[in-house]
Amino acid sequence: MNKLELIAALKNEANISKSEAAEVVRIFFDSMSDALAQGERVEIRGLCSFFVKEYKSYVGRNPKTGDKVVIEPKKLPFFKCGKELKERVNAEES
Structure with missing residues (x-):
């Protein structure tokens, strides 16, 4: 699964527009990247x-x-x- 497929899945599951789904994915990955850049650990329970x-x-x-x-x-x-x-x-x- 790539980023576009993730956006499409979120769009379908959450019943939101493609642009809203893209924004959610962007915020999610930007937040993770920012935390790692600051030396923080990112934990998603049950996943990774x-x-x-x-x-x-x-x-x-x-x-x-x-x-x-x-x-x-x-x-x-x-x-x-x-x-x-x-x-x-x-x-x-x-």
């Missing part, structure tokens, strides 16, 4: 959680040349699946 992991600087290697390269510290967003979602996905396979 998103959090930011911080990595320290380290020395890596360029895979083509083998030269040592200093990797700058960075932050990356992570997704962790919730228990109920895991169970639902596994039930769908059976």
Whole structure:
């Protein structure tokens, strides 16, 4: 499912216009992105959680040349699946 499919599903389920559904989806994702950018954890009970992991600087290697390269510290967003979602996905396979 992509963003447009999500908007269409929301439009049909909530019986609202496409522009209203698009605005709801935009607000939802913008709010999540803003929270993560501020270092907050986003948790949607029963579905998943998103959090930011911080990595320290380290020395890596360029895979083509083998030269040592200093990797700058960075932050990356992570997704962790919730228990109920895991169970639902596994039930769908059976």
